[in-house]
Amino acid sequence: MVREAVLNVGNIYASHRRRLSLWLALVATIILLLGLNVLWPDWTPIPGLLAGQPALTVLAVFTGALICEYVDSSLGMGYGTTLTPLLLIAGFEPLQIVPAVLFSELLSGLAAGFLHHRDGNVDWLRDGLARRTAALLILLSAAGAIVAVMVAISIPRFWFSLAIVLIVLTMGVLTLATRRRRIPYRPINVVIVGLVAAFNKGLSGGGYGPLVTAGQVVSGMPAKHAVAITSLAEAFTCLVGLAAFLILSGRLDWSLATPLAAGALLSVPVATLTVQRLPESVIRGAVGVLTVALGLVSLLKLIG
Secondary structure: OHHHHHHHHHHHHHHHHHHHHHHHHHHHHHHHHHHHHHHOOOOOOOHHHHOOOOHHHHHHHHHHHHHHHHHHHHHOOOHHHHHHHHHHHOOOOHHHHHHHHHHHHHHHHHHHHHHHHHOOOOOOOOOHHHHHHHHHHHHHHHHHHHHHHHHHHHOOHHHHHHHHHHHHHHHHHHHHHOOOOOOOOOHHHHHHHHHHHHHHHHHHOOOHHHHHHHHHHHOOOOHHHHHHHHHHHHHHHHHHHHHHHHHHHOOOOHHHHHHHHHHHHHHHHHHHHHHHHOOHHHHHHHHHHHHHHHHHHHHHHHHO
16 A cells, blocks of 8 residues: 555656756747847748737747746746736737737636546545636636626716726735634635736736636635636636737737737746645645735836
């Protein structure tokens, strides 16, 4: 029995090492090829990834998506909130950015949901509570755009945005204050947080992850489950948002969407392993710190 357990642990460790080795080789190859293309612009080693953009731009977009999605899939927040302002600063237009970010986050969210299950961070087949929570958040998110329009008509956007920021900050502080305590699960809290997050996503296009992840933790959901559930629920939120954009504008800028999707997808295998290795209290503390940080940045941006 002990021998079988040791062999199983050894097999898992070897599997993880193979995954990391393949990941490092693939990421290093892409970065090397793009770097060579920066030096020799006439040479296009990855024409599909460049898609009409300069190699340096593609390299920056790919690297930014890789880093931001790693944080997002590890802690359940930070991809769109961090990446969208960076792309705006880089000179991309909002109508280029939003659909491309939604597309890349749709793919990476689905991949993260699968790998979180495979790596044991959540069990979608046996854990009915995780499935119900994810389904609830998905339904609330799908309705978020419609409700947000109604709210936007009746409430000044500044005050609504301020309320959201204050809720995010409160969630972050509560997560930090309770990071070593076991909290009984309260479904009603998830419903409330899901509704507020759906409003925020539908109204502003961001701020979903910090609210939903920290809200689940504060409501008693284990942090590893909360991260996995947020990734899966946000994927379906992005699907609804992307469908709306495609219906309204009829196009997706592949020159931006391709390197974003490539970077985001490549971050997921390492991010889910990170969640598996970290203790619950560390993840809860990191969720709390990042939630407070994003809330403060949003508050400064709002009142600045």
